[in-house]
Amino acid sequence: MAKTVKQLLQEYVVGASGISTAEIIIPPDLKLGDYATNVAFILAKQEGKKPADVAGELKEKLLGTDLAKMADVEVAPTGFINFFLKTEFLDEEIKKDKKIDLGQGKKVIVEYSSPNIAKPIHIGHLRSTIIGDALANVYEKLGYEVVRWNFIGDWGTQFGKLIAADKKWHGNFSDTLKDPIQEMLRLYVKFHEELKNNPELEKEGQKEFKKLETGDEENLIIWKSFRSASLAAFRIIFNKLGIDSEKFVIKGESDYEPRLKPLIEELKNKGLAIESEGALIVELENMPPALLRKTDGATLYMTRDIASLEDRIQNYNPAKILYVVANQQALHFEQLFAVAKKLGWDSTELSHVKFGMVLGEDGKKLATREGKVVALQEVIDRITSLALETVKQKSADLSEEDENKIAHAVAISALKYNDLKQHPHTDIQFDWKAMLDLSGNSGPYIQYTYARLANILSKAGNGPWETSASASVDLEGKLIERKLVNYLDVLIECTTPNALNGLALYLYDLSALANRFYENVRVLDEPDTEKKNARLNLIKVVADNLKDGLGLLGIQTLERI
């Protein structure tokens, strides 16, 4: 495989400096160069000289190599050595197929979304779904074989509560099935309200779950109906979010029920599981123990997650498993990973991709407001109708069908980008006004840029357009070229902290450059065919790049907006 510019530069710098840890970095300002190295600082320290002097000597050495063919080298007074890639080299680099094989077909399981049937699906699941899906896309792009794992919470005491509530207040579970998500939500809320006055309800819930666990026929039927109705409802939501639910490997916690007893036996035999205060636990260093079985004999989420991990490792043998789950569960995963280590399951790298809560405009938790839960469906509907108003206002001459199509794409784009542009580990403020502000650093801004570029391209007949090798683009174009070269690095960097804000920012920067480009440089009216074609080709690359990047974030591009 062809080496990237960065890798080549690194080899030259390592060769000239003798420092194997030499790094190539991207300067903060394009004016400083396309790439830079700070290796002079390391050398200066070793030799007791000034960084700028060492950098000067290093530059001479570097110019004695083939590096001079691909870049101009300059030393900054600060001691950085900057590389300005030559235009033809930039051209070559941006035309390279960006699909690289970093993953080499290694398997990665990305667990995300993971709604819970017995608990309301709320806005927190949205973050997991958006982040997880985009992360899975990026890994796939980088050559990994990705398994999209949706671990449905369909078992546990919560379900007993739901059944108890249904029996108590609906009497006939088919009422619930008419609008499963809404009705289950209502039951959940009502159950917890009533619980305050009537603590006996807790026991009823436990009793119903126990019955379910031991195979009570009535409860089993209710459970099965709720489960399949919920899954169908989830599919509709995924569809609205532009997520292909066919790609999911859907597993429920219930699937592991038969596996729990033998697993517990195994843990006991290995001396890992011990009795404590009537419960069965695994003791861990520097953290509270992991609970496998309650005093009443029922298993827990931890037990089922261990069983699921065993399944994933045995049947998929993945190089990595990413759990895209909220911050609140950090301890759970630390415990899970510690248990896995004790079991000797160390062939797979486990990581918890944490994300913060969704807060309301007041900076307070949005998930529950006055005991009521913000349903995901409502969020999607509200943002779509707000987007429709904007579309009608901004683009008057559209058919109703196009208006709806664009409004939907813009709404989902605003929603997803608003989340992904931010580093996942912090809480996210859910500000309707800011999200629907379609200007500035937003998904719709990037979609707008794409649509403008696509419009120019379609008027020019969609190319390709012939240019000679000497045809150079303008200064504005040069800035864009330098940006484009970084795409691959940006994608790779998304996988080290498992965060996508770098990609989002890249797409925004590229869009801003593109907007300035067609603001300052006319394309279609350019009389010089050479120049015109060079500009068209550049625009084509940018448009393709935006489409590709937005696609990874799960955002649709539109030819007209």
Add this chain to the structure above:
RNA sequence: GCUCUCGUAGCUCAACGGAUCGAGCAGGGCUCUUCUAAGGCCUUGAUGGGGGUUCGAUUCCCUCCGAGAGCACCA
């Protein structure tokens, strides 16, 4: 009380230990006979306090102040 995540502009967010701490929104001022003004240009404005390590600290270490999350029978 212990553990974890944080504290950057009026607000929401960026910044592998690197260059003059970047954006968007809000505020002020320009810009549509010209490929979509959901655009472009100019402008005001910030690292919670105190130590330390380093050639260099928003980033690493210590401490104080402040916010959030978690801490065995929920998931």
